[in-house]
Amino acid sequence: xxxxxxxxxLPDDLLVQILYLLPTxxxxxxxxxxxxxxxxxxRSDNLDFHNPISGRPEDILKSFNDFVDSSxxxxxxxxxxxxxxxxxxxxxxxxxxxxxxxxxxxxxxxELHLHLMHESWPWLFSIPSKVFNSSSLVKLSLGSRLYCPxxxxxxxxxxxxxxxxxxxxxxxxxxxxxxxxxCPALExxxxxxxxxxxxxxxxxxxxxxxSVNSGYYGAGYILTLDTPSVxxxxxxxxxxxxxxxxHLDSLAKxxxxxxxxxxxxxxxxxDADVKNLIREICNVKTLHLTCSAVEVSx
Numbered sequence: 001x002x003x004x005x006x007x008x009x010l011p012d013d014l015l016v017q018i019l020y021l022l023p024t025x026x027x028x029x030x031x032x033x034x035x036x037x038x039x040x041x042x043r044s045d046n047l048d049f050h051n052p053i054s055g056r057p058e059d060i061l062k063s064f065n066d067f068v069d070s071s072x073x074x075x076x077x078x079x080x081x082x083x084x085x086x087x088x089x090x091x092x093x094x095x096x097x098x099x100x101x102x103x104x105x106x107x108x109x110x111e112l113h114l115h116l117m118h119e120s121w122p123w124l125f126s127i128p129s130k131v132f133n134s135s136s137l138v139k140l141s142l143g144s145r146l147y148c149p150x151x152x153x154x155x156x157x158x159x160x161x162x163x164x165x166x167x168x169x170x171x172x173x174x175x176x177x178x179x180x181x182x183c184p185a186l187e188x189x190x191x192x193x194x195x196x197x198x199x200x201x202x203x204x205x206x207x208x209x210x211s212v213n214s215g216y217y218g219a220g221y222i223l224t225l226d227t228p229s230v231x232x233x234x235x236x237x238x239x240x241x242x243x244x245x246x247h248l249d250s251l252a253k254x255x256x257x258x259x260x261x262x263x264x265x266x267x268x269x270x271d272a273d274v275k276n277l278i279r280e281i282c283n284v285k286t287l288h289l290t291c292s293a294v295e296v297s298x
Contacts, residue, residue, distance in 0.1 A: 045080050047071055047104070051087030065096065072103050080107040086115040098128045105130050111139040115166075116146060127168075132182070135159060142168055143192075150174070155182040164190040176201040176226075201226035206250075211236040211257075233281075239274045239296055246280040253286040258293040 049068055083104035087097070097116065104112065112131065127142060129152045138159050143166025151174060160183045170179070180186065180202045189202065190209040198221060200210070208230045212223070223237075223244040231250050236257035258274065274297050281287065289297070 045075075045078065046082045047075075047080060048082070048084040049086070051085075068100055072100065072107075075107055078107065080104055080109045082111040082113070083107075083109045084111075084113040088117060101128050102130050105134055105136075108136040109134075110136055112137055113139075113141045115141075115143050117144045132157065132179070138162065140164070142166065145169075148174070148179075151178045151182075155179070157183045157186075159185060161185055162188045166192045173199050175199070198222065199224045199226070203227075203229060205230055207232045209234040212238075239277070243274075243277050244280070248281070251281065251284050253288075254281045254284045255288040255290070256281075256293045257290040258296040260292075260296060 049064075049071075051064060083101075085097075085100060101112075101114065112134075114127075114131075127146055127148050131140070131142075132151055132155045135156070135158055137157055139162040140157070140160055141164035143164070145167045147169045149171055155178055163183065163186055176199045180189075180200070183202070184204060186202060186204050188207045189200075189205050191200070192211045193213065200208070201224070205227050206229055208225070208227055210225075210233075222242045224247075225244060226247045228247055228249040230248055232253045233248065233251060234255045234257070236259070238259050238261040256277075278297065
């Protein structure tokens with residue numbers, strides 16, 4: 001005989017854990033199921049918001065705005081574990097986005113995931129300064145095509161362990177000199193760039209994933225990795241005329257994903273030498289080469 005178990009048999013704490021795995025919109029929609037479910041979603045400490053496609057009618061955008069505001073208000077003084085916001089920055093006023101992000105930070109959020117992009121003017125939206133001064137953040141991801149012109153003088157992220165940067169534009173070497181220097185506990189760093197990061201320096205990072213798409217005119221820049229504690233490295237790039245400078249004393253595993261360079265005429269340029277790059281990592285225990293890396297190296 002088949003045994004059918006109703007979800008009503010599950011304790012509230014388990015149901016809240018299930019709701020934690022859902023986007024906030026779906027979690028809130030369960031409140032219409034019954035009286036028991038009416039307020040269960042308010043106990044979830046995961047807020048995950050995906051903005052409707054830009055260009056929708058104003059009433060729909062206002063509805064989304066009100067939904068985020070009310071969801072944050074439902075938290076009261078509770079701790080928020082995870083806050084995710086995916087939206088087009090030209091859809092809402094910047095002060096609205098800033099208010100939502102700062103509200104989450106005031107709730108002691110542990111994981112903050114922001115994917116904010118202006119469709120018409122990339123790099124226009126600046127990251128709120130409070131993001132860079134948090135004692136509670138453990139995981140932080142920022143993207144895409146955002147601009148960080150400077151850091152506040154009190155920049156400090158003492159608990160941050162995992163950081164993902166997707167096409168974030170920093171001035172000069174502030175990524176290493178200010179941002180990474182303010183993250184003493186950082187262990188896992190992932191960077192996706194559409195331009196050329198010149199220096200990545202950190203003594204605490206153990207896992208580094210770096211994907212660079214600098215194109216033909218960025219191949220002449222020298223990349224420096226001063227990360228002596230990195231054990232696991234993923235490196236995706238085009239061969240550079242000047243080999244990267246690596247300080248990787250603890251390296252044990254490397255994945256190389258190299259690609260041919262194409263100029264503005266879509267013609268392959270492969271006059272860079274990868275021998276120095278290979279020489280820098282020749283002593284690792286495990287080396288993975290993608291198919292394109294084998295082709296570039298041959």
